[in-house]
Amino acid sequence: MATSISHTTSSHLNNHVPIFSSFKFHINSHIRFDQLPRSCKAMAAASQPVQEATMTKTPPIKERRVVVTGMGVVTSLGHDPDVFYNNLLDGVSGISEIDTFDCAEFPTRIAGEIKSFSTDGWVAPKLSRRMDKFMLYILTAGKKALVDGGITEDVLEELNKQKCGILIGSAMGGMQVFNDAIEALRISYKKVNPFCVPFATTNMGSAMLAMDLGWMGPNYSISTACATSNFCILNAANHIIRGEADLMLCGGSDSTIIPIGLGGFVACRALSQRNSDPTKASRPWDINRDGFVMGEGAGVLVLEELEHAKKRGATIYAEFLGGSFTSDAYHVTEPHPDGAGVILCIENALAQSGVAREDVNYINAHATSTPAGDLKEYQALMHCFGQNPGLRVNSTKSMIGHLLGAAGGVEAVATIQAIRTGWVHPNINLENPDKGVDASVLVGPKKERLDIKAALSNSFGFGGHNSSIIFAPYK
Numbered sequence: 001m002a003t004s005i006s007h008t009t010s011s012h013l014n015n016h017v018p019i020f021s022s023f024k025f026h027i028n029s030h031i032r033f034d035q036l037p038r039s040c041k042a043m044a045a046a047s048q049p050v051q052e053a054t055m056t057k058t059p060p061i062k063e064r065r066v067v068v069t070g071m072g073v074v075t076s077l078g079h080d081p082d083v084f085y086n087n088l089l090d091g092v093s094g095i096s097e098i099d100t101f102d103c104a105e106f107p108t109r110i111a112g113e114i115k116s117f118s119t120d121g122w123v124a125p126k127l128s129r130r131m132d133k134f135m136l137y138i139l140t141a142g143k144k145a146l147v148d149g150g151i152t153e154d155v156l157e158e159l160n161k162q163k164c165g166i167l168i169g170s171a172m173g174g175m176q177v178f179n180d181a182i183e184a185l186r187i188s189y190k191k192v193n194p195f196c197v198p199f200a201t202t203n204m205g206s207a208m209l210a211m212d213l214g215w216m217g218p219n220y221s222i223s224t225a226c227a228t229s230n231f232c233i234l235n236a237a238n239h240i241i242r243g244e245a246d247l248m249l250c251g252g253s254d255s256t257i258i259p260i261g262l263g264g265f266v267a268c269r270a271l272s273q274r275n276s277d278p279t280k281a282s283r284p285w286d287i288n289r290d291g292f293v294m295g296e297g298a299g300v301l302v303l304e305e306l307e308h309a310k311k312r313g314a315t316i317y318a319e320f321l322g323g324s325f326t327s328d329a330y331h332v333t334e335p336h337p338d339g340a341g342v343i344l345c346i347e348n349a350l351a352q353s354g355v356a357r358e359d360v361n362y363i364n365a366h367a368t369s370t371p372a373g374d375l376k377e378y379q380a381l382m383h384c385f386g387q388n389p390g391l392r393v394n395s396t397k398s399m400i401g402h403l404l405g406a407a408g409g410v411e412a413v414a415t416i417q418a419i420r421t422g423w424v425h426p427n428i429n430l431e432n433p434d435k436g437v438d439a440s441v442l443v444g445p446k447k448e449r450l451d452i453k454a455a456l457s458n459s460f461g462f463g464g465h466n467s468s469i470i471f472a473p474y475k
Contacts, residue, residue, distance in 0.1 A: 066237045067474055069314040070149020070302030071413045072141035074253075076112040076295060076400055079140070081148065084410075085417040087399070088425035089447040093279035094400045095293050101259055108271040110278040111257045112295030112401030127208075130195050132174030133255035137298035137406070138205030139212070142168060142249050149302040150314055156213070158312075163246040165217030166206040167236040168300060169228040171405030171461070172256045174200035179260050205253060217245045225461025226366075227325075228252045229299060229408030230469050234323040236303050246308040251409030253298035265294060268333065272369065282402075283429035284367035284395040285374050285437050292368040295401030299409025301416075318416045319474040321454065322353030328464030335373055339380035341466045346384045346456070349468040355454050358388055360470070362424060362455040364415045367395035368402045377458065378437055392450055394443040398428045408459035408467065415457045419473050424450045 073079060076094030077087040087094075094112045103109045119128045122140045131139075151159075181196035198204055203221040210219045218239045222231045229252030236250035256262075265271050272291040274281035282293040309316060326348065328341035335342070350357055363381060367374045378393075385391055396414045403410055418424045426445050433439040454472045461467075 064241050064243065065306040066240050066303050066320040067306050067309050068301055068317045068320060068416055068471070069304045069309050070145040070147075070151065071317070071416065072143070072145030072148060072300040073297065073410055073413050074114065074117065074137045074141045075297040075299075075403075075410055076114050079117070079144070081413055081417060085414060085421070085425070088396065088414060089423055091426045091428050091445065091447075092399060093282075093428060094295070095278045095281055097275075097278060098257060098262070100257065103259070103262060106262055106266060107273050108262065108266055109275045110272070110281055110293060111262075112293060112403070113257050114296055130193075130199065132177040132199055133296070134170050134172070134174060134253045134298075135199065135205040135208065137253040137255060137296075138168050138300070139209055141251070141253065141298040141300040142166070142209050145249060145300040145302050149304075150312075151302070155312060160246065161214050162216045163244075164213070164215040165236070165239060165245045165248045166210050166215060166219050167221070167232045167239070167248060167250045168206045168209070168298075168409075169221040169223055169232045169252045169405055170202040170205065171223055171225050171228050171252070171254050172261070173202040173223070174204075175256050175261055176258050179258065209249070218248070223405065224465040224467070225463055226402065226404050226407055227459040227461035227465040227467040228405035229410075229412065230323065230457070230459040230467035231325060231465075233301060233303070233320070233408065233412060234325070234467070234469055237320050237322070240303060240305050246305045248303045249300055250303055251298065251300035251412070252405040252407070253409070254404040254406045255296045256404060257294055257296050262294065270333070270370065280429050282369045282398050283431070284365070284369045284398050284427060285378065285434055285442060286369075286430050287432045287434045289369045289371060289374065292370055292397070293401035295397070295403040296406070297400075297403050297410060298406050299403075299411070299413050301409070301412055316474045318419045318471045321355055321470040321472055322349060323467065323469035324348035324352055326466045328466065330464055333462050335376040335460070336464070337376075339376050339383070341464060342377060342380040342458070342460065343383055345466040345468045346380065346458075349456070349470055353470045355470055355472070357385060359453045360385055360456050361388060361390050361392065362415070362418060362450060362452045363391070363393045364411050364418075364455065364457040365393055365395050366407075366458040366460045368397055369395075373460070375434060375436065377460070382438070382441075391441050392424050392443050392448060393441050394424055394427050396425070398430070399425075408457065408469075411457050411459070412469065412471070415455045415471055418450070419452050419455060419471060422449060422451060423447050
């Protein structure tokens with residue numbers, strides 16, 4: 001939103017921008033024209049009368065490769081990529097009874113709820129008290145990804161901030177902040193928090209992180225329900241490929257385990273009601289699955305242009321090869337019966353990335369533990385990769401539930417960790433595979449060794465949004 005806000009709200013924002021440890025943030029309210037960057041001078045000059053307009057063609061950009069150099073997570077299984085992935089490899093479930101509010105009257109009372117989380121050292125205390133959790137998760141996971149990527153204060157100072165961007169989305173945004181504002185409005189409009197509008201919008205997490213870092217490159221959010229993270233990751237990579245950025249923070253974040261969030265999904269009849277045995281509730285492809293389990297958190301990647309990463313001596317975890325988006329154009333919540341949109345998405349992703357289908361031997365599936373969705377995705381995968389020898393498929397959601405807009409970001413971290421470690425995590429709770437599902441392609445109840453050639457990660461969202469992205473070992 002470009003509309004100006006009140007002096008009171010503006011001064012609060014300026015005075016309480018989060019400070020990331022030793023990262024410095026500067027606000028320049030008065031800048032002379034001769035101090036402007038060249039691009040800004042050009043914009044200013046363009047507004048003046050000109051004698052003659054000339055058109056020059058932009059030279060073609062040399063092929064730019066995109067690599068992953070950092071990762072950050074906030075999940076129910078840990079807030080460090082290695083802790084998180086080791087728990088996945090051990091088959092640990094992060095699903096438990098909800099304890100942040102009384103949900104005794106709800107038919108679903110379980111979730112992948114984060115029990116312990118601190119912003120100390122990552123977000124300024126005043127902002128930490130005001131922000132919605134989805135924003136706190138973005139700021140924390142984003143900054144941890146930078147640390148993981150070796151972006152120290154010295155490195156940060158050397159970066160061209162005009163070529164650094166942030167694209168971290170959210171499916172639901174600041175639900176708690178907005179809900180609190182509605183409750184305040186019941187008393188009086190004077191009780192409404194002046195931050196309720198800016199801190200409820202899905203773009204504000206990326207925006208606040210950019211303010212903190214002083215990054216002036218591409219900065220926005222995408223919201224495509226549960227496909228959000230993959231959309232953000234692929235678009236971030238495209239900014240690098242086109243030369244608009246050298247480094248991008250990207251992924252997704254959501255925190256909706258609150259009464260209105262739980263109640264909304266209950267009303268959709270989408271959730272598991274296996275309250276008596278929470279760790280067994282999320283069971284993708286199992287014949288006894290009865291709906292998905294809500295989760296929360298964030299997953300953020302540092303994507304970087306290859307030569308830029310090599311120049312600063314970064315550790316390269318994997319290469320991002322490409323991806324695709326399509327639409328089912330069919331139903332608000334149900335997948336297309338014949339899986340046409342998913343198949344098209346996968347085939348487009350292979351074509352765009354230049355990956356042969358026989359080279360894909362690991363798939364981190366969307367598989368949310370819903371009766372229709374799991375089966376339709378499986379059928380699409382078999383249509384595309386059924387002849388691939390040694391194909392292994394798993395679902396991270398069996399252990400952490402469905403993180404909505406953050407799902408693809410966290411699952412991208414899991415996919416990259418599989419490439420790095422040579423281990424793929426198990427599918428827990430897969431006790432009785434659904435009819436028509438060949439369990440031989442699904443990872444069993446224990447972790448498995450796998451030399452990954454190319455890995456595909458799927459995310460699909462309400463509204464028929466399909467996304468597939470592909471990673472591979474860097475060579």
